[in-house]
Amino acid sequence: MGVFQHRWLPCSPPVAVLVLCLILCMSTPSAEARVRHHRWEITYQFKSPDCFQKLAVTINGGTPGPTIDAQQGDTVVVEVKNGLLTENVAIHWHGIRQIGTPWSDGTEGVTQCPILPGETFIYKFVVDRPGTYIYHAHYGMQRSAGLHGSIIVSLPGGVKEPFEYDEDRNIILNDWWHRSTYEQAVGLSSIPFVWVGEPQSLLINGRGRFNCSQAGTTAVCNPNSPQCSPYVLTVVPGKTYRLRITSITSLSALNFEIEGHNMTIVETDGHYVEPFVVKNLNIYSGETYSVLVKADRDPSRNYWAALNVVSRRPTTPTGLAVFNYYPNHPSRSPPTAPPTGPLWNDTDYRLDQSLRIRARRGYAVPPPRTADRVITFLNTQNRINNRTRWAVNNVSFTLPHTPYLVTLKQGLLHAFSQEPPPETYDYQNYDIYAVARNPNATSSDGIYRLEFDSTVDLVLQNANTMNPNNSETHPWHLHGHDFWVLGYGKGVFDPEKDPKNYNLMDPIMKNTVPLHPFGWTAIRFRADNPGVWAFHCHIESHFFMGMGVVFEEGVDRVGRLPTSIMGCGHAKVLGRKP
Amino acid sequence: MGVFQHRWLPCSPPVAVLVLCLILCMSTPSAEARVRHHRWEITYQFKSPDCFQKLAVTINGGTPGPTIDAQQGDTVVVEVKNGLLTENVAIHWHGIRQIGTPWSDGTEGVTQCPILPGETFIYKFVVDRPGTYIYHAHYGMQRSAGLHGSIIVSLPGGVKEPFEYDEDRNIILNDWWHRSTYEQAVGLSSIPFVWVGEPQSLLINGRGRFNCSQAGTTAVCNPNSPQCSPYVLTVVPGKTYRLRITSITSLSALNFEIEGHNMTIVETDGHYVEPFVVKNLNIYSGETYSVLVKADRDPSRNYWAALNVVSRRPTTPTGLAVFNYYPNHPSRSPPTAPPTGPLWNDTDYRLDQSLRIRARRGYAVPPPRTADRVITFLNTQNRINNRTRWAVNNVSFTLPHTPYLVTLKQGLLHAFSQEPPPETYDYQNYDIYAVARNPNATSSDGIYRLEFDSTVDLVLQNANTMNPNNSETHPWHLHGHDFWVLGYGKGVFDPEKDPKNYNLMDPIMKNTVPLHPFGWTAIRFRADNPGVWAFHCHIESHFFMGMGVVFEEGVDRVGRLPTSIMGCGHAKVLGRKP
Structure with a gap:
């Protein structure tokens, strides 16, 4: 186990290499791009991070796991061996957009089947922007068991940050x-x-x-x-x-x-x-x-x-x-x-x-001036069959057991609900400051299908939970994209007035944004990354309890899926007679 | 969830029904044979079986799980839904020989891939002999987490036990x-x-x-x-x-x-x-x-x-x-x-x-008089790379992550070691009463391939563990068969003398037999059940630590494997292009 690096040879055959070479060449001088190869084994270990001993899910024996250091344009390859006894695993590369590699996003149920005990799954993706990113388990509630670490992407040699430090x-x-x-x-x-x-x-x-x-x-x-x-x-x-x-x-x-x-x-x-x-x-x-x-x-x-x-x-x-x-x-x-x-x-x-938090002068990426579609998400705590759940627009999300990327790409549309989830809520009548009169919600694994290359606004609206005078902070994370943060506000978002105050000048781009108590947050993104992408509250228990949605965009443009993401549900065994 | 029973209609098409009908007709009057249908969901629940609360793996909320009641010749169908969050499952039907259905034996790594969270696996098998049997998890150490119950097979109507009770x-x-x-x-x-x-x-x-x-x-x-x-x-x-x-x-x-x-x-x-x-x-x-x-x-x-x-x-x-x-x-x-x-x-x-314990007079099944092959298994505690393990003949068994039934049937022989494990040990020089001078062993996933329909003797030889003056009891369980218990003895089994004292008159047939401390146990069976079958110490930690072997017999005679047992390892995705 460990880390080793290959100098990239930009002009050697065969075809797969040339294709990868093209990807790398687009983002950075090819002479610099390397493959950063990591071999990880996931195991349970007794750990005492706060002096109290408990079992933690570790990478090569540690939690947090090893830091992935790479340079902009590098290809990161992580061979993840699941060394757990009976438990599967999947790892998400949080903040990496996975352009051209949507099957490496590591989101169980969305982009891949889980990795079974004893199996090795190879994640391979290009880190196309410098910055500070995260990796963590994206399966069940394994993240909180200790499976996480940092991804640090540095600038190519000769390029400087716009600030100084030692x-x-x-x-x-x-x-x-x-x-x-x-x-x-x-x-x-x-x-x-x-x-x-x-x-x-x-x-x-x-x-x-x-x-x-x-x-x-x-x-x-x-x-x-x-x-x-x-x-x-x-x-x-x-x-x-x-x-x-x-x-x-x-x-x-x-x-x-x-x-x-x-x-x-x-x-x-x-x-x-x-x-x-x-x-x-x-x-x-x-x-x-x-x-x-x-x-x-x-x-x-x-x-x-x-x-x-x-x-x-x-x-x-x-x-x-x-x-x-x-x-x-x-x-x-x-x-x-x-x-x-x-x-x-x-x-x-x-x-x-x-x-x-605004974009740095000279580095702001201007957002599209208008959106093609606006989806408003009322964030509520709910009840379904006497269970406590979280929901958006009264729909509590349930993850299917066949990844959407496979079912959508293969047209297995019976594998999940084809009813599109709601685009908004009754904002004129819903009282965000009170416990909902009827907290009952429904659950669904239906998804939002976005027109490829369209501009989408998402308005997150907070509300009271099922406890009086209580509204929680929800950090929402979007996979596969960065988005512009157009604005935050208190109280009920007004779709007539509030967009007039959007910051279209120097909005910061992010992948995770807080929704403050009793407030709203508005973001914009381009649906320009073929694939299927989760958007969810990053509080692990909230997502587990339904606080998330899934977007599809341009799935017809996604290349041939690796069979390694299959093996579960409707993607269990495809074809050949034993 | 629950149990429902279908009256069996013995003469209705289609072909699959007719085939099953034939199987049933062989063992019992067809008018009596039923399908016993169970729907189980496996979940974690907080349980306090001894007043102390801990998480248990339950079936439909309970541990022990529901009793399967059936009559000789019935077909038992159990739809197992894995309702665990991140953990797989597999269930073995202990004592049921699975004649014609080796893929329903429920032994992860031997006869099937594990059942993933959210998935439903259908076990279907005929209970061809009356008696008292068990079902339990056969994956990792889940059995000790609570997943087990009883299978009670009664005699057909009108047939009486040879003893009376109320x-x-x-x-x-x-x-x-x-x-x-x-x-x-x-x-x-x-x-x-x-x-x-x-x-x-x-x-x-x-x-x-x-x-x-x-x-x-x-x-x-x-x-x-x-x-x-x-x-x-x-x-x-x-x-x-x-x-x-x-x-x-x-x-x-x-x-x-x-x-x-x-x-x-x-x-x-x-x-x-x-x-x-x-x-x-x-x-x-x-x-x-x-x-x-x-x-x-x-x-x-x-x-x-x-x-x-x-x-x-x-x-x-x-x-x-x-x-x-x-x-x-x-x-x-x-x-x-x-x-x-x-x-x-x-x-x-x-x-x-x-x-x-001898067979009841009038019910003894005579064993073959001689064996075609004798395999002797020295049971020892060992060390491999500083880990404590158990081994037979100095080989500690490791389960592969593609079931043998799939790899053997499909000729994927690279999936496990092709080196046959040893047939015996150096019984003339090994001191079973002392801690081994060299407790180091090797590990292997190699198996014993048996000639179909041959008669095989297995001699289990106990020895000292790695602690002085200590030898443990090992209950060995054979899948897919009953065996005749030919004899037990103290000390070192003598291959010349001891077989002369074998009980060939009225040996009991069993599927699990103890190997007593510092003693030996000899059993015989017919390798007449096409499939791949585990034989292992039933102490869960001992099997986990390598105390087991696997037999293959007549795998070429096994019918078409259901794809539901696949989905892992080399059986991950077979074929069709996504």
Whole structure:
């Protein structure tokens, strides 16, 4: 197991090589493009990331998994061997658009059958834009079991970022439970609903700290485990650091702060941000940010890097890392109390940060001026057959067991509902501020079919949950695309007035965007990537409970599907007589 | 979900029906043969069989699952829907020979690919012999997670058993851990080896009793849960009961006793036993026994039915049920202390019971007088790459990820090792009473290919484990066949002398047989069932760690394989272009 790299030979036959060569040549000087080859084995291991021992799903024995480092235009090949005993797996490359390789998106039920125990699946895709991306399991609730890591795509040699820094550091943020994802999932599907509760710990680069005195007598909890010593970010006084911050939480919206240090936001989801300074960073599951931090404070001491829950009433202790000024000892605790973050329910504060994120001058990609189609998604918590579910426009999404990419490409249209889901909701009469009078919803695996190359607006509308005076933050993630963030607002989106205030000047492009409590978020994208793509709330339990949709566009233009994505449902065995 | 039965119409077309009709007509009057149709959904549920709550794999919400009741000659159809989230499943019909339906044996890696989440697999087979059988998961270590139940095949109307009884009761015996099978399996594969320890409870019909004061503070343990009230076997004074006793333990050899009541053994593994009386019954995982018990004691009180561990030093409390004389209240505790069973390490006592089990006079099936081939299996505990394993003849078995039935039938011989495993071991020099000087073994997925219709003897030879003065009991189970039990012995099997003492007169036929510590067991079978069949230690962790082999016989005679068994490994996608 490990990483090895091939220098790319751009002009050697056979045909497959030439085709790949063409893809590479389009995006970057061919002399630079390489194949970055990784071999991963997925196994369960006992891990104590917060001192409390539990089984985690690991890559080559670790969680987070290894970082994929590549250069713009490189081809990344990851051979994933499923070394679990009875459990399947699938891995999504979050933020990679998979242009020309929709079968490598890694979304079980949408783009592939799951990888069975003992099998090896080869993901192969081009990383066509520099930036900070994520990979993670996209099957069941395996993501929260530990299967995730970072993808860092650098610029080609000789090309410079529009900002300066001395060093680069990855920071992966996560929330962590002691109960297994099986227990979580069974509770979510139970009647009555059983909620696993808030996370026990917040992890920074896979390290947290649970108070072992609260562990049960039969639990293994070792406060001296090296696995749960805090992450140490060592800095040299005077230098500037680019922190590539990723949130892969299952549930929590987070606020990240380095005590006494400002951060300048310069990148998000692979796009340059017009720089602005914050004291702390609100970050939602599925988002990435690059921030610049200068080690310009009193160098005689260390500082806390602190992670706090926002948007839900926090019961999880602050996650801590050490911002260590060289040559102080990394284990020297900062002399001050760790920051506790902003008020958890200060929605305006978080909305304000969202609104400030604009494309960097000179790097803005202008959006189409108008949309060909507008789909409005009312986000609600619902009930179906006495189970708690989430829905959009009163339809709770269920994943089929044959991937849409296969069924659509092969015309197996009986494999899922052919009834298109609703385009909007009754916004004139629905009261987003109250518990729905009738919270019952229906479930469906129907999808939205988009005209190829059309421009689509999506308006996410938040509402009250089934609890009075409660609306949650939903970070929505779109596969296969970046989208322009046209606007955020409070209250009910007005389809007449609000589009007039859309930012068509310098909207940031992203792949994940928050929908704030009782508010709306409007985004625009071009349906120009042949394939089938999920769009869903990145809170793992919310998607599991139906908060997502699927788009098809130009599936007739998709090339021949690899048989490796098949083997399940209607794609179980195609053809030859045994 | 549920059970429904079709009256069989023996003379209606089409061809498939006629073929099935022929099969049925051979074994039983066609007017009686029915199709017994079951629809099962496999899900995780929180269960508290011993008061301690944990996730169990259930069938239609229960563990043990529903009993399959059928009559000799019936066709059983079980539609198994995998309702697990990310985990596959496969179910074996233990003791059913699957004549003509080797693809319904349910052995993942041998006869089928696993059933994926969301998929439905249809098992269909004829139950051609009356008796007491078992079904259970045969994938990973799912059996010990709760997926098991009974198959009861009764005689056709008008045909009588050779013994009398008033009522019939099923008794399923099991051992139970609080840690998940995932945790168990990871420990077994770890370096160093991590052993989950002895079971927390013994269950009788899915009910046990853990002392909740020993549970951790974070555990859910409720001594008043109705799920863990003891099983009550209510009897009417003077009546005789046939108890169909099944052991489905993952590890434990058991001794079952009804306080103060003798038991007459009359059936084992679907074969009539020449009746003999015991005070208690030694039963090994994978075995079934019918015993007759007469309610002939003081009817003014209740009695304990007690279950104790034998063959391993017991640390698990006695499992208890109530043998309740009507009309005493079932919850009235017997006034006496529960039986503690025989000495756990009294191997002679258990060997003696094994030797007494002979075919019932008038029902003995004579074995072939000689064997065409003798294979000797030295049972050892070994080390491979610092992992603890079990092996036979120094080869530790590894299951491939494409079922042998598919690879052999389709000639995909590259899918597994073509090197035949060894036929014997160096019995003249190997010291079975000592820890092996070199415990290193090799692993292989090679199989034994048997000449069709030949007679094969298997000699199981026990030995010392890697701990001094220790040899374990291994119950070996053969798929697809019953075998004759020719003999048991102590010490080293002598291939010259011992066969002369084989019982060729009235050997019992069984499908599961114990290999006692430091002893040997010899069995004979006819390789007359076209297919591919596992033969393995029925201790779940032992098979998981390599203690098994596979036989192929007459695979060229196997009919066209159903595509439903495919979908994995080399059988992933066969053919048609997408």
